[in-house]
Amino acid sequence: MTITVEDRPHALLELLWLREAHSLNPDGEDLPPHLVRTPVPAATAVYQATRARWSRGWSGVWDEVLAHAGTEPDRALVDNVFSAEASDPDRARLLRQLTGPSVSDQFGAEVFDDATYQEWDRLGFESHVASRPTVLANSPERRSVAVLADAWRRGLTKVVTVPCVGTHVRQIGPHALLVTEEVRGDRAAYENALRSFAPAV
Template identity: 40%
Template sequence: MLITVEDDPHALVDLLWIREAWGLRPVGDNLPPLLSDKSVGAHTGTDASGGVGTWQNDWPAMWEACVRHAGQVRDETLFEQLQGTAFGSAERDELLHQFVGPTWRDKFGDDAFAAQYETWNLAKLDARSRRRPQPLEDAPEHVSLAALIPAWRAGLSTIVVIPCLSSYTRVIGPHSLIVTSETRDDPNRYSQALKQFR
């Protein structure tokens, strides 16, 4: 049994940061809860591009596009194909887009990424590097093995974890499930989430 846990999905985390840092209040179905890291306060700067209204309106569609990409099974040959392309070529750009998927920067550029973003991202990376390795028997997947095995038999191969409060569980493809870190850290809630993949 092989399960991939993607616990730092960059495109999704970028969207979550933008939503909170800019105080966006997008409207739509299946939107995730707030980040668990409360250090991301509303951004106090001004939007030089004047795009905040557009950002708020387009955020749900961008979220869905990034979630769809996160739910896809990765083509293992993409990395090899990338190595065989010339820097700056259209072929390389297309392969990179397939590999990375849609991003906020592709659509809106860098205007939303204030200086706070870099500080927050570095603090997040630092905290991640200080975390002690977890013994296998304490890993959430091992603790919830009774629920994981039937989900795996039903096709689950990837679990995408977003750093959000509360519960948010969705089947996001024929082989993928998205959950919050809070759900994954709670054996009962995680087992219930895994049972949704059947």
């Protein structure tokens, strides 16, 4: 049994920061709750028209990035990216397939040059490292291995976590599950989330 746990999904974290630091109000179904660690407002404010446009586009970008986060890297694609035979345009196209949708393409790379984002990201990384279990037996997956194995038999291969408030759980395609850190850190809640995973039909 092999399960991938993505517990620092960079592009998803960028989107979650953007939503709160710029006070966006996106519409959409099954959107994640607010971040546990609320970011301070972005140091570089944007015009109201820009915020409105970003609010309208945020949910669509979230769904695209989330769908990509739920996939496993294609080994053949990785090999092709680094193949000596690939031309520069082919390599660039393959690399885009591998890395998935770009948040920067949608909202501008400069938005993440903001000093408040850099500080929020640094503190989040430090908190993440400090909270990792030092003993394998204490990992959520080891504690819930029987329920996890059942979910794996139904097709689960990846768990993606986000540092959002509450017990948000969402299946991402046929092989992945999105959960909040709170869910993954609570054995009963995590096992309920794993039991909710449904096989592809």
